[in-house]
Amino acid sequence: MxxxxxxxxxxxxxxxxxxxxxxxxxxxxxxxxxxxxxxxxxxxxxxxxxxxxxxxxxxxxxxxxxxxxxxxxxxxxxxxxxxxxxxxxxxxxxxLSLMRGVTVDPIARTARVNGGALLGEMDIAAQAYGLVCPVGVIGHTGVAGLTLGGGIGRLQRHYGLTIDSLRAVELVTADGRTVRATEADEPDLFWGLRGAGPNFGVATAFEFDLHPFGPLLHRGLAIYRGSQVRDVWAMVDEYGRAAPEAVALIMAIARAEPAEEYPPSVAGEPIVLVAYNHSGDAAAVEADTAPLRAGPEPVSLTSGSQPYLEVQTANDLAMGWGHRSWILGSYADDLRPDVLDALVDHVADAPTGASISASLQGSAMARFA
CATH class of the missing domain: 3.30.43.10 (Uridine Diphospho-n-acetylenolpyruvylglucosamine Reductase, domain 2)
Incomplete structure (x- = not known):
């Protein structure tokens, strides 16, 4: 051959x-x-x-x-x-693509997920019972890689990282043994799987705790001119230091393209976007996000509620297979004004589709050991 x-x-x-x-x-x-x-x-x-x-x-x-x-x-x-x-x-x-499948126990509020399963399978299976595991934002992502890497998405400030909901891992070790790791069985291995690095073995199944949630996610998006970046960051930074845990927040710097999808006043130009996802009570959304409406005047402002499953698959095509993607991440407590200006200048000349974003961390993500 x-x-x-x-x-x-x-x-x-x-x-x-x-x-x-x-x-x-x-x-x-x-x-x-x-x-x-x-x-x-x-x-x-x-x-x-x-x-x-x-x-x-x-x-x-x-x-x-x-x-x-x-x-x-x-x-x-x-x-x-x-x-x-x-x-x-x-x-x-x-x-592991032949090893798909998710089984939910709605009484115990747990899910068993095979090693090749995708996020979309898990979302659908859990939401059938009004439950959720905090996972990523693209439905065709693998559960295994996302989980063992920590797991960032729309619900993590409310429910913790994906890996914080992990109850058990079944894996095959390098010497061919099949092992089940939990806090009680193989506790050192279970500890290592939750953040100590790769290469402990090949995960063939996972068990997760699930959380009551849904079906709606409450969302908002404000678009600002690139020239407003300093004032927008000041608003986001101040809000983030005391934001309710039900609010996930992201600020992005990008170019308004395709131009026809944006207001004419910013079409094709650098913009700043501030988006939130509120995973709590609908009655609390307006008060919880009020400080985000007290800052600079946006070019456009939209808000509303949408089924969680729709939100989770909204970018599946845009982030589909076959694109060339370069992603780099880091952590920062603040961004200097000159850095913000430089980022706006960068996206003005960067290839179409390039963006820089900052996501709010903390809350439940910081409470798990």
Missing amino acids: PGTSGRVTKARLQRLSGWFGGDVITAGSKGYDDARRVWNAMYDRRPALVLRPAGAADVATAIRFGREHDLAIAIKSGAHSAAGHSSIDDGLVID
Whole structure:
């Protein structure tokens, strides 16, 4: 089979196919190019072998095969790694896309999520019972990668990071053992999985606590001229220091494009956007967000309520597969006025679609140990 590493012979692959319950894909296989694709088109890697396990036993087989043949291993769930870690040149990709599915226990308010499941599956399954797990903002993101990376989204100031709702992880370790880690069983491993770094094993299933929520999310968006950035930041900074935990807030600096989607006075120009999501009682929204209406005069201001599931999928097409994406993040307590001016100047000349944003942290995100 052409394209595989010299360490992996045709005979060995044939033996693997005999006891592997999922898909075995090499460079000579039909569908190889689709199998090696990842969300971020900046990365065009060519693994020697892609294995799609059908269950945890197949994952153990895949890991063992990779070790025996000295293949570097990459794990692919939703394939949304912004840095391209979902694939690897000349190595083995273990693709969990056959291991999808979410099961909700509405009485216990828990969810069991298979290792290849996507956020959209989890959102739909939980909202069927008026429940939610705080996850990310793009429905085709993998639950596994998002969770083990912490998990940022629209509800985290209210309910904590995704990983704060994690009850258990089932994984296959590097030596092929299947392990269930919780606070009571394998507690050191469970601690490590929740923030101590990658490579503890391949997660095949998760259990999460769920929280009563929905179905509506209350939202608002204000658009300002780029020249107002200093005053807008002052408002956002002051509000953020005492904002209610039900409010998620983001301030972005971008260019108003496509021009036809923005007011003529700012079309094609640098703008500042301030958006909130309020996950609490509708009756509290106006008072909780009043300080955001007491600052500079916006060019446009919209607000309303929308079903959570609609919000969660609103950007799925815009953030679909096949785009080239460069993402860099950091933490800051404040932004100097000259930095704000420089960011506005930067987006004025940056490629279409470029933006810089600051998201409010804290509240429930800061209370979990």
